[in-house]
Amino acid sequence: MPNALIRETSPYLLQHAHNPVDWLPWGDEAFAKARATDKLVFLSVGYSTCHWCHVMERECFENERIAQVMNHHFINVKVDREERPDIDATYMAYVQATTGQGGWPMSVWLTPDGGPVFGGTYFPPGDRHGRPGFDRVCHELARVWRDDRGHLEEIAARAIGHLRHEAASAQPVRGLPGGKVFGDFLDRCDAMFDSGTGGFGDAPKFPRPVVLRALMQISERFGRDSDEGGQAWRMAERTLLAMASGGMHDQLGGGFHRYSVDRRWHVPHFEKMLYDQAQLAMAYIDGWQISGNSVLRETAEGIFRYLTGTMRDAGGAFHAAEDADSLPTEDASRPLEGAYWTWEADEIHRLLDPRDAAIFCTAYGVEAQGNASHESDPHGELHGRNTLYRATRRDDLAMRFDTSVEEIDERLVAARAVLLDARACRPRPHRDDKILTAWNGLAIAALARGARVLDRPDLAAAARDAATFLRRELWDSDRLFRTFRGRCGDARGYPADHACLIAGLIELHAVDRTQEWLGFAIEIQRALDRDCWDEERAGYVMRPQLGERTLMVIREDHDGAEPSPNHLAAETLLKLAALTGEHGYTLRAEALLRAGASMLEAHPFAMPQLLAALDLHKRGVMAFHVPRNAAGPRMDRLRRTHHPRAVFTHTEGEELLLCEGTVCRIYTG
Numbered sequence: 001m002p003n004a005l006i007r008e009t010s011p012y013l014l015q016h017a018h019n020p021v022d023w024l025p026w027g028d029e030a031f032a033k034a035r036a037t038d039k040l041v042f043l044s045v046g047y048s049t050c051h052w053c054h055v056m057e058r059e060c061f062e063n064e065r066i067a068q069v070m071n072h073h074f075i076n077v078k079v080d081r082e083e084r085p086d087i088d089a090t091y092m093a094y095v096q097a098t099t100g101q102g103g104w105p106m107s108v109w110l111t112p113d114g115g116p117v118f119g120g121t122y123f124p125p126g127d128r129h130g131r132p133g134f135d136r137v138c139h140e141l142a143r144v145w146r147d148d149r150g151h152l153e154e155i156a157a158r159a160i161g162h163l164r165h166e167a168a169s170a171q172p173v174r175g176l177p178g179g180k181v182f183g184d185f186l187d188r189c190d191a192m193f194d195s196g197t198g199g200f201g202d203a204p205k206f207p208r209p210v211v212l213r214a215l216m217q218i219s220e221r222f223g224r225d226s227d228e229g230g231q232a233w234r235m236a237e238r239t240l241l242a243m244a245s246g247g248m249h250d251q252l253g254g255g256f257h258r259y260s261v262d263r264r265w266h267v268p269h270f271e272k273m274l275y276d277q278a279q280l281a282m283a284y285i286d287g288w289q290i291s292g293n294s295v296l297r298e299t300a301e302g303i304f305r306y307l308t309g310t311m312r313d314a315g316g317a318f319h320a321a322e323d324a325d326s327l328p329t330e331d332a333s334r335p336l337e338g339a340y341w342t343w344e345a346d347e348i349h350r351l352l353d354p355r356d357a358a359i360f361c362t363a364y365g366v367e368a369q370g371n372a373s374h375e376s377d378p379h380g381e382l383h384g385r386n387t388l389y390r391a392t393r394r395d396d397l398a399m400r401f402d403t404s405v406e407e408i409d410e411r412l413v414a415a416r417a418v419l420l421d422a423r424a425c426r427p428r429p430h431r432d433d434k435i436l437t438a439w440n441g442l443a444i445a446a447l448a449r450g451a452r453v454l455d456r457p458d459l460a461a462a463a464r465d466a467a468t469f470l471r472r473e474l475w476d477s478d479r480l481f482r483t484f485r486g487r488c489g490d491a492r493g494y495p496a497d498h499a500c501l502i503a504g505l506i507e508l509h510a511v512d513r514t515q516e517w518l519g520f521a522i523e524i525q526r527a528l529d530r531d532c533w534d535e536e537r538a539g540y541v542m543r544p545q546l547g548e549r550t551l552m553v554i555r556e557d558h559d560g561a562e563p564s565p566n567h568l569a570a571e572t573l574l575k576l577a578a579l580t581g582e583h584g585y586t587l588r589a590e591a592l593l594r595a596g597a598s599m600l601e602a603h604p605f606a607m608p609q610l611l612a613a614l615d616l617h618k619r620g621v622m623a624f625h626v627p628r629n630a631a632g633p634r635m636d637r638l639r640r641t642h643h644p645r646a647v648f649t650h651t652e653g654e655e656l657l658l659c660e661g662t663v664c665r666i667y668t669g
Contacts, residue, residue, distance in 0.1 A: 005078060009485040011432045012048035012080040016057065020067035023078045026087060028548075034075040034112035040145050040152075041112065042074040042138075043091060046105040047082050048432040049271040049321040051337050052122045053105045058334065059125045060134045066125060069135060073142035074109070081106075082320060082436060083483050083491055086542040090552045093163055095119040107134075109141050114551055115156025117141070163552055176590065177597040177614055182218055185604035185611055186232055189215060192605070193235050197264050198242030200605075204269075206259040207243060209279035210559045212236045214608035216286045217644040221615055224290070233290065240287045243280075244299045247387035250341065251364060252420045253310070254302025256280050257341075258324070266365075267376035267387050270324035270338045270429075274311060275562050277303050278442035285446075285453050289642035297454070304450055307443060308462050313435060315473070316465030317484070318443045320436050323429040330427055340429050342385040343419070344370075351422055352415055359401055359408065360415045365391030434485040437474050437497035438562070440466055444504030452511045452648070453639050460511045467508055470501065471520060480527055495540035495556070495565035498528035502572045506579070510648035513628050518579060518649075525576060528569070529588070538595035539566045557599060563609040566592050570613035575647045578621035586617075593617060616645050624664045625651040 004024050005017040016023055024030040026043075034041045044061075046053035060066050070076050081088035081104065088106070094116045096102040101121070108119035118141055123134035145152055189211065192200040199205045215236040222229035243249060246265025248257050255277050257268035284300035287293065311318045325335035345368045349357045365371050365386070372382040398405045444463045451460035473488055474481045480493030480501070505521035532540040534553065542554040556564045573589035576582065593614055600607045600614070622645045624638070 009434070009487065009489065010048070010080040010083050010483075011430070011434060011485070012046060012053075012082075013078050015048055016061065016078055019057065019061045020064050020071075021061050021076050022071045023076050026077055026079050026084060030075055030077045031112055031114065037075065039112070040074050040117070040141060041110040041114075042070060042076045043079065043087075043108045043110055044077070044105055045079045045081050045088050045091065045108075047080060047321070048430065049273075049323040050104050051269065051271065051324045052103070054323075054325055054335070056105050056107075056122050056134075060123070063125060066135055066138075069138050073138060073145075082432075082434070083489065084545075085494055085496070086544065086554060089542065089554050089556070090163070091116060091119065093166070093552075093554075094159055095121065097162070098159075111153060111156045113156070115153070115160050117152045117155050117159075160551065174594060174597055176593050176617070177600050179618065181601050181604050181611065181614070182221065183228065184601070185214070185608065186218060186228055188605040189235055190231065194263060195238070198235075198239035199260075199263070199265070200239075203263045204259050204261050205263055205265060206561065207248070207256065207276065207280060208560070208608075209276075209283040210563050210608045210612075211605070212239060212283045213279075213286055213644075214612050216283075216290060216642065217612050217615055219290070220642060220644055221619070236283075237287060237291060237293075240284060240296060240299075241293075244284075244295055245390035247389040249299065249389075250302075250306070251388040251390070252416050252423060253306055254304075255306035255310075256303070262373070262376045266389055267372050267382070270341050272306075272322040273561075274307075274318055274320050274436070274439040275442055277307055277311070278439065278446040279562075281307075281446040282449055285449055286642060286644070289453060289640055292640075300450060301454070304447065304456075304459060307447070308458075311431075312462070313433065313469075315435075315469045316462075317435045317440050317469040317473075318466060320432040320434050320439060322431050326429040327427040332427075335429075336381045338382055338385065338387065340423065340426050342382060342387050344384055345386060347422075348419065351418055355401075356411050356415050359397060359411050360419075362392050362400065363390065363397055363408075363412055364388040434483050435469070435474075437470060437480060437482055437493055438500040440470055441497070441500030441502070441504040442562075444470075444501070445507040448504065448507035448511050452507075455636075455639060460508075463504070463508050464512060467505065467517060467520070475524075477523075478527070479531070480524060491545055492531070493527075494542050495528065495532045495569070496562065498524050498532065499540070499563075499565040499568040499572060502528070502576075503568055506572060506575050506647060509579070513650055521572075521576065522580070525573075525585075538591050540569060557596060558606050559609040564607070566596070567607060567609035567613060570596075570610060571616055574613065574616045574621050578623045578647050579649055589613065589617065612644070619645060622646045622664060624648045627651060 002017045003022050005013040008014060008025055079087050091108045092102050092106060095106055099120055103121040105122055107123055108116050110116055123137060124131055125135055126133035215232040219229040219232040224230055224233050243265050248260045248265050248268040255272055258271045258273055259269050261267050261269060281300050281303040284296045288296040307318060313319055324337045326340040327335050328339040345366050348361060348366060352360060370382060370384040371386045394405050394408050397408045444466050447459045447463035450456055473484050480497055481488050482491040482493050482497055483489035502521045502524050505517045509517040534541040537555045539555045557566060558564055559567055570589045570592040573585040577585035596610050600610050604611055622643055624646055626648055628650045
């Protein structure tokens, strides 16, 4: 018999609907049941393409004996972090504060009033590798709740008090950040930069497109011929090229996996997330505009092929993610990480003729015994398999195989097509096909930017279709909603949903000749100000959903895998001010910049999106007024030029370019 999750729409919750655990979704029913039965709540938070979520499910939640323990002692609640980022952020703050680390699956035990008493991430079924076993933790917490409840209630009260205090601690109101912060950011990046393989810090390496795009904007700010500008561009370029050559980049199908487990960008964690594709596409377009390097353009175009060919929903929007794990064969007993994406050497030699196979294996680092080191694959799931990466340069291949670079390129193109067709016959990884407003907003921005810069009307059409879907299905003319899967979800839009969608609509306005998308962006901004602004915290906050008890009010202020909505909003508000002439948008952007000033000056590497917004404020947004029928060399130059502070709108005129301060008008007659 399925449990209560069978009535949900989240792919993650539905994955657990047939567990022997009596899961409930988050809500009043679960906590009322905990109070009525006098039990702790076990909260498990994850997402459907999370590798370690799958591992814990297989080891613990599908285990009949452990499920009996859970059902006897706890009320068990499942949450999809992508549907409810507010719940995730609340309890992740507790886990990080008490354990020093975070991640998913997140496991937290709560009192019937929602106070956390113990938490962590992945727990093995029994004690292993220094981690306490889940079974032992469950029994011990149940014993303490029975024998020493006051102790746990005191822990929960202290934890909630601390979390609320931290969340309510507003930064002192002060002036705007000083110009020194740009150099401080550059110095911090330089101190962390891996000059050998690109990126920042050691393994694991995350792409963090917000950092790369801020570096490219700073390069333009200082001038690329200056020491600072050259340094910023070199770090960004080295990282972009290293990622494009690495195994984190899907060398056959385009797009990027989540992160690299090693410092060389070789072996990735194989899940693919929509927000990564969108932000990386923007970064590679920026890089191509700066350098003209065809590798950067081709990488961006590969991302767009992946988005429009694989991740697009029939309704026009984009799905959330693809899983890291898949069945190696149709009759395999369980999925393995990377099974869909990796290759045995013998398989490649069977599919290609001997010369093509030799060239391909040399080009992409394929080894007979597999190319994952033990450090990159401690559980042996990639044993004998190869993650493709560009191991040998084209000219070296040509010399080694005594042929021309052109022939090498032709043979590799043909070989990739053969392998891509063969890969398509494998069992496909699970796809999380829910539609998230925030991530689709980022995808709309990337597609629209790609359409303008690369002169690709098909990308403009894809961006327009996605925006139309969101307006039709997730906007009720008054409020924005977070998710869609078959129907609009119940969760109201969070600050990230509003801010990311506004960013996408501003980019779409730049390539669409109508004015409708700017009007829609203004409507969404109005809803964001009304529903999410907190005057005391001087920012946009995540509040409880309608009817839910307030545990914490959260203001997001870190640019991680996704930009902070407050930092992105500071930028989009300045752009809306330039497009509309409304000074109120500038005042609100300044409030966000002042609220983040102390943190930005102390930790600029954590806030590159806010740094980019500060640059817009200090130098001004460049407003290009482009004729509706613009074409020719002048427009080609405009498309190819990196203008990180630019917004575009459509007008009429003659063939002439006039710039007055930050306003540029292009007339064509």
